[in-house]
Amino acid sequence: MNHIELFAGCGGLSLGLDEAGFELVLANELSPMAAETFAYNFFGEDLEELANQNQMPAHTFWLNSKNDSLKPRLRENPFEFPAYGAKGCSDLPEEHWEALNGNLVVGSIIELNRLLDAKSVLVEQLRSAFGRDGGLDLVSGGPPCQSFSMAGKREKNSDKNTLPWEFAKFVKHTQPKIALLENVTGILRPFKDDDGNQFHAWYEVAKVFASIGYVPLCLHVNARQAGVAQNRPRFIMVAVHNEHLATLNGVLDDASLSLFDKPIAFYNRVQSEVVDQSGDLPFGLLDYIDATKPAGLQKFTGTFLHPLVGAEVEVSVQEALDDLKIHIPAQPSAFIQRLNQTFARLGEHPAGLNHDLRNNSPLVQRRFRLYQVLQQVGDRQVTRAVFSILKGEADVLPADIWDTLSDFEYQHENGELYAFASKHEFEQYLLAHPTKKQTQKALIANSPAPAALSIPDDACHYDEHELRVLTVREMARIQSFPDNFVFRSKITTGGQMRKFEVPQYTQVGNAVPPLLGLALGKVIAKLLP
Numbered sequence: 001m002n003h004i005e006l007f008a009g010c011g012g013l014s015l016g017l018d019e020a021g022f023e024l025v026l027a028n029e030l031s032p033m034a035a036e037t038f039a040y041n042f043f044g045e046d047l048e049e050l051a052n053q054n055q056m057p058a059h060t061f062w063l064n065s066k067n068d069s070l071k072p073r074l075r076e077n078p079f080e081f082p083a084y085g086a087k088g089c090s091d092l093p094e095e096h097w098e099a100l101n102g103n104l105v106v107g108s109i110i111e112l113n114r115l116l117d118a119k120s121v122l123v124e125q126l127r128s129a130f131g132r133d134g135g136l137d138l139v140s141g142g143p144p145c146q147s148f149s150m151a152g153k154r155e156k157n158s159d160k161n162t163l164p165w166e167f168a169k170f171v172k173h174t175q176p177k178i179a180l181l182e183n184v185t186g187i188l189r190p191f192k193d194d195d196g197n198q199f200h201a202w203y204e205v206a207k208v209f210a211s212i213g214y215v216p217l218c219l220h221v222n223a224r225q226a227g228v229a230q231n232r233p234r235f236i237m238v239a240v241h242n243e244h245l246a247t248l249n250g251v252l253d254d255a256s257l258s259l260f261d262k263p264i265a266f267y268n269r270v271q272s273e274v275v276d277q278s279g280d281l282p283f284g285l286l287d288y289i290d291a292t293k294p295a296g297l298q299k300f301t302g303t304f305l306h307p308l309v310g311a312e313v314e315v316s317v318q319e320a321l322d323d324l325k326i327h328i329p330a331q332p333s334a335f336i337q338r339l340n341q342t343f344a345r346l347g348e349h350p351a352g353l354n355h356d357l358r359n360n361s362p363l364v365q366r367r368f369r370l371y372q373v374l375q376q377v378g379d380r381q382v383t384r385a386v387f388s389i390l391k392g393e394a395d396v397l398p399a400d401i402w403d404t405l406s407d408f409e410y411q412h413e414n415g416e417l418y419a420f421a422s423k424h425e426f427e428q429y430l431l432a433h434p435t436k437k438q439t440q441k442a443l444i445a446n447s448p449a450p451a452a453l454s455i456p457d458d459a460c461h462y463d464e465h466e467l468r469v470l471t472v473r474e475m476a477r478i479q480s481f482p483d484n485f486v487f488r489s490k491i492t493t494g495g496q497m498r499k500f501e502v503p504q505y506t507q508v509g510n511a512v513p514p515l516l517g518l519a520l521g522k523v524i525a526k527l528l529p
Contacts, residue, residue, distance in 0.1 A: 001528055002129040004028075004174065006109055006141030006167060010037040010487065010507040012479065013140060013182065016517020018042075019343060020525055025129045025136060027104045028112055030078045031502040033489040034510075035060060035106045040488050041346060043104070047074060048488065061091040061100065063107025063115065073106075074489070077500045084111040085118070097122045101130040109143075109166045116173045126174045137528050139171050140520075142182035142512055164205045172212045177244040178524055179214060181205070182512055185233035188220060188288065200283050202235055207281060210270035214239035215263045218288035219305070225291060226519040227311035228480045229320040229335070230449040233292065236308075236520070240527060242267065251529045256303040262287060304526035307519040317462060318445040320477040324355065327465040336477070343482035343514065354487045354504065355473040362413070365467035367433045368460040369411040372442040375462075377404060389430040397427050409464070417464060443470075449478045475508045480515035 001022045005014045008027040018024070024042070029035045039045040043059040050057055051071035064082045067073050068089040082088030084107075092115070093099040100122075105112065116123050129136045143163035164181065171179045187205075190198040206216040216239045223232035240248075245260065266286040273281060290296035291309050300309045315335050322330040332340075360368070367390075374383050385401045388394040397405075402423040409417040410429065420426040437457070443449055445462040460469050470478075472487055487504040502510070512520075 001137045001525060002132050002134065003138035003140055004126065004136065004176070006139065006170060007143050007163070008038055008104070008141070009034045009502075009511050011041055011485075012481065012511030012514050013142065013517040013520070014038070014042065015343060015346075015481075015485065015514040016512070016519070017138075017140065017521040017524075019345070019514075019518050020521025022138065022521055022524075023132075024102050025132070026100055026102075026126065028109060029104065029106060030108055031500075032074050032076055032078060032106055033502045034507050035104060036074060036488040037486070037504075037507055038104055041485055056091075059103045061093075061103060061105050062089070063092065063105055063111055064088040064090045075501075078106075078108070079500055081107060081111070084114045097125050098130055100125075109163065109170065113166055113169050113173065116170070123173050136174055136176040138178050138180060138524055139167075139174060139176045140180035140182075141167060143167055144510075164201075165208060168205070168208045168212060171209070171214070171239075175213075175241070177241050178527055179209065179237075179239040180520060180524060181237040181239070182520075183235045185220065185235055187235045198283070202237070202288065203283055203286060206237065206239075206266070206286055207270055209237070209239040210267045213242050215242055215245050215260060215267045216286070217259060217263050218286065219308070220288050220290040220292060220296070221300075221308050221516075222292050223480075223513045223516045224314050224448045225309040225311055226307070226513075226516045227315055227335075228448070228513040228515050229315040229317055229478050230451065230513070231447075232451050232513065232516075234516070235288070238523070238527075244527075248527065248529070252304060252526070255299075256305075256526075259289065259299060259303060259305070305523055307522040308516075310519065314448055316446045317443045317449050317478060320449075321461075321470075321474050324471070324474055324477065325461075325463060325466055326357070327463070336483075339477075339480060339515070340482045340484065342518070343484065346482065346484045349484050349486055351483070353473070353483075354476065355471045356491065357471060358469050360468050362415075363433060366411045366413075367435060368442065368467040369417070369464060370430075370433065371440065371460055372462065372464060372467075373405065373408045373410070375442040375444050376408070379404065386430060389427065390433060390435050392434060395427065395431060397423060397430070399423070402426065411464075411467060472504045472508060475505060479508055479511060480513045481508070481511075482514070485514075 002025050003017055003022045004025045005027040008014055008029040029038060036047045039047055039060045045057050045059050047057055051074055056070055062073060064084060065073050065076060065088055066082060067076060127136055167181060187202045190200045192198055202218060206218060209216045216237050219236040221234055221236055223230055223234060269285060289299050291300045297309060300306060319333040319335045323332040374386060382401050382404055385398055407419060409419050411417050440457055442460050443462040472491060487507055490503040492505050493501040493503045
């Protein structure tokens with residue numbers, strides 16, 4: 001099975017698809033920093049070392065750059081890459097497109113589409129998967145989604161919202177049998193324009209794919225149902241080319257085929273009315289199947305979609321992280337042993353990579369212990385009362401709140417854990433640990449991690465002896481990356497650099513969890529007999 005990966009990032013989806021039996025035809029990624037991780041793990045190509053030796057990579061091509069050498073390219077602002085055809089430094093093998101076979105192109109999907117507009121020979125090469133048997137089976141990817149995210153600004157006209165349409169344009173060029181689009185669950189919630197009209201982004205994307213010949217099966221899943229130690233709801237669209245779908249009669253069982261009944265009716269309606277993304281086809285002609293609801297879950301368990309909900313039990317963060325603790329580490333859990341065995345083909349790397357501890361001051365550590373207690377209590381009223389003091393809005397704690405918190409142990413300035421003797425002492429303690437943050441929380445040991453987990457400040461450890469933020473490796477474990485997957489480039493960033501740099505923590509947070517990628521690969525394989 002052959003696939004092209006768009007918006008490849010560090011390679012979480014590609015890793016899962018690889019394990020499911022897919023072979024890479026081409027990958028595309030905008031960020032040089034994420035590309036450094038992708039190249040290291042999939043090609044064994046150390047871009048930093050090559051740059052230090054003033055050499056160029058064999059498997060990583062820049063569509064266009066301001067720089068002719070590798071070292072400055074690794075820190076180049078990708079939003080300032082020269083356009084395709086503009087003056088710059090391009091690695092494109094114009095006379096030998098087959099050199100791209102199985103490799104990575106660094107650059108914008110917009111410019112990549114412009115390249116395909118201009119180079120019909122390359123289009124034909126991609127459609128045939130560079131001459132491989134069966135041609136191109138799959139184009140997959142997760143377009144950047146900040147504007148769809150419920151944590152984002154929810155801007156209908158954001159430039160980032162054009163990327164799913166660029167994804168569709170690439171699919172139209174290359175004509176794979178199947179297109180797979182992954183996005184945040186926020187895409188399912190409607191925007192409102194300035195006039196108060198609702199705009200359903202997922203529905204508009206489905207219309208576009210139907211208009212170019214694909215039947216869109218839309219899904220709402222949660223990665224924890226596929227064995228990931230994180231509560232990570234996602235939108236998935238499996239768009240099957242209409243001609244290929246016709247070949248699946250007699251291959252798929254009746255229950256699986258019936259999932260396409262409404263998508264086919266929707267496809268026919270779009271085709272008959274020749275509707276594109278600016279059309280006025282009314283909302284409500286297509287549903288998405290929701291695996292997080294009992295009625296929808298039944299449609300997953302008895303069909304080819306089953307791998308997406310195949311986890312027998314949920315995986316807790318304790319199972320994912322307990323052996324990485326600095327103090328009294330446990331033995332690797334059965335989950336970690338299975339995870340590393342699943343992706344063993346990557347090869348071995350020295351233990352402890354990407355597990356560098358961040359520096360947290362004693363004051364911050366004491367605050368982390370407070371967060372742990374609040375998570376154990378699990379009462380929003382208690383949390384609000386404590387934060388009203390931490391944020392300087394009050395200086396007295398209600399008596400019933402103190403009754404709830406009085407039996408817990410807190411870390412004191414001497415580094416020891418013990419309870420407070422009086423309400424007044426505890427109030428003075430809170431006043432001495434001010435913060436304006438209320439988003440940071442402690443993980444809950446026996447539960448999956450929360451969805452918002454992409455930078456060090458998002459969460460702290462669950463263990464009272466581990467009063468710290470998570471390391472890159474711990475974040476990666478939660479996302480189901482095996483220990484032999486190595487993250488490259490800077491560890492973190494800040495300030496204005498956040499607008500274009502994609503350091504290790506962000507690479508992990510933006511990735512498709514590999515176990516979810518593996519489940520998706522198994523689902524797509526059922527559609528490629």
